[in-house]
Amino acid sequence: MPVRIAAIDVSHWHSVYDAAYLKHLAHMEDVIVVAVQDADTEVAARRAAAVGGCAVYADYTVMLRQEKPDFVIALGRHDHMARTAHYLLDHGFPFLMEKPMGIDAAEVAGIVAKVEATGGFAAVPLPQRYSPFVKQAQVMLADGSFGRLSHGYIRMNRFSSARYPAWDSPWMLDPLASGGGCLRNLGMHGLDILMMLVDEPWQVTGAQLGSNALRQPVEDFATVMLRSASGVLATLEVGNAYPRRTAEGANALPTRDRLLDGADGEWKLCGEGALLMAKDGLLRVVRADSEVSLPGEPDGNPAVHVLRDTLQAWRSGRRPPAGARDCLRSVRLIDAAYRLAGSPG
Template structure:
């Protein structure tokens, strides 16, 4: 199976590339990115074709599957080309800048019938299965706190565009929060809406928020999604705490590998579970390629991003413009 990676300077590249290189029968045939130096280095390392034009690369190498990364503002153009060319692909989140982009791609996905996956990778993991099981009779309250490292990591990865809202769509809410908006919709239902949102760039003063808090509601049920770029820790290390209350259980997670489930009777149960997104990219890559080979649809599609991006857009609208920070970035 021939794979190509486009928008390959994205800092998530190793999360997809490293697992792909370990899958038997998979060959990376090409890489593309507007950054010529990045393309040259990757192509030499992988022994494959490289091109700064992703269209030319795909037409030259004819891949069986493409992992599309890159700047958020470029994702619609990448997906539009792949859909129209009939090339199966996975498009990194958030698949554009706003709900309008998501709606356009979902409509094109429907018209072409092409395989277009979205790595909402929590869906590939045991944590979501556990949540769905305990929430079968409904949820009452949910809280997801997910604070990542400083925004300087994007500058160090040569992804400065992440700190420009015109190119990224925003900060931690659109970047880190996507997974939790998805979980909220899965557990609360499609009628969930934004009740409140507040955001700040007080920590680092960049044009995007380094902290965001969003409250979703569905009837009397509430969900809090708290994200940020505040934790003094390396990449893939998080200040995290999740809590979910159902009529019968209370679930708590505060580390990447363990969940505590407290039943209404008071009985406590410790469950091994991968509670961050990082571990699930490996499972995602194997699953998505298996689905392409078998002719099965993806676990999450472009159309699944429409309700997520509507909530994201509503959150930014509710929060309003960031106040000018007194901090020098």
Template sequence: MRILLIGVGHWHTPLYLAPLLEQPGIEISGVSDPDIAVARRYGEQLGCAYATSPGELRSGKRPDLAFVLGRHGDMATEVAALIDEGIPFVVEKPAGLTEAEVRDLAAKASAAEIFNAVPLVFRSSGFMSAIRGRAQGEKLLYADFKFIAGLPSRYHDAGCGWVFDRRQSGGGVLVNLGVHFIDLFQRLTSVDGVRCADARLANLQGEGDVDDYASLTLANGDRFCRVETAYLYPAPGGVFDMHFSARTEAHYFRTTGPGVIEISDMKGRRETIDGSTTNMPIYPLFVAEVIDHLRNGGRPVADLGDMANVMKIVDDAYRIGGV
């Protein structure tokens, strides 16, 4: 299987590349990035073709699968070209700058019957697995997701300063991190019923013109969810100030530390289990599932239609809360 990586300057590239190189029968056929120095560095490291434009690489060895990373403002153009050429793809969040842009891509991919996947990886987390396993069929009453990541400097260190330019990124921490938890509430309740009841967004550290703090209240009928994300924690990449909790009809779930989940029932019985609570350990599973599903005709865990549903709430939150 020949793999094309588009926009390899993205900070998530290593999370895809390492598990891809461990998959049997995989060839990285080309890498692209608007910065030729970045493209060259990856191309030489991998011994593959490199260019500033992925179109140059698609005209050579046709890839069997493309991973679209890079700047958010470039994603829709790259995805549309892949759909036109019938090339299956994975596209990083948010896949476009607005719901309308992503919804249009989802419709085109569906009409063309093109395999497409979006890494809404928290769907496969240990926290969600615990809820599915212990509270199957139970109504969700309340959920709370707090995920405070490292400082904005980490994006500059990765060469991704465009993140702080709304014209190129579409937004800040809400677009990069908050989307995961909007998706989880939609999964735990229903897509159609979820609305943004309140939003408070701020640029606390003066980086560009995007939010580095976002707090949303989501509602679905009489069920509520709080989502809080930020770039405020002075810690290295992969270390977070985080707390998740969810109450169903008969159980209460909460994280008590990285990789640790406590499950309580209404009689006060408590059990602690191990399970992934952050996103980084889930990427190898995501990559393996994409390869397997593409090879064997399976459906992706999440696709552009799911991303469009999330972006509807994101657009509403920006209208309500501003920055």
């Protein structure tokens, strides 16, 4: 029998844009999206139509009671996420919840405590774990290629935050609802990979935020400096300042039907014996006596990998590939960076 899935707060852009979870689920033969929910039922109806039609609800408690889904995709505003997660855990629904699972680390810690007390299944999508950079870094760490690690560097500068209101998520520009801008939304990807590759405590040593480019109430660029327990240094840069907005040119604004493209990104891990870099779809491995280039594009869609692996883990009775505690580790560092940097602008 196919897995019956319901989705909560589908006005979140990742329902049908970017990660586009619902669209991917709609194409899986062993899955059926039975219902979607959002307080804005017009948005919910559009999302339902985008996946071929399903039931639409304004209240997720009613949806869950009536539809009794096997599994839940939980999206929504950051300041609503923790309440939703507690409801799902209290009522025994396994779920995949979009990061950051709450407005701050205190909220996410409450979810972790309940997951561990109840044995509930609470997954978080962290698609960068499937990147060629991570896979190559793991190989090189395992075979000792890096030697003593020196530093890591991650830059993810994506397109304008104008995409959020265009994609039915204007709350992302309200710091009270989102908990911050690009650092809150994008920072977890880089921080999770740093802690995955260098599995030891990390400390934020410096941070700065800026909103000069877009002049929004939330930051459009952030720089965070970190140090691991063994002395590895790292720099994380995240932003919404990539100037090209759509495939139709820099002057075209995003709309519900016009996807944005492009980003400025670079990933590095460096040690005494080797440097691994990912940029512009290529990997470069530099050693003292050699330099090679390798393919750097993902093998398939990372969001599909996340969904497949998460559902398989749940079906098999295993823990999620990435869970609430993984999310908490990154959110704690993000909170620390905001405390150091203060308000943007």
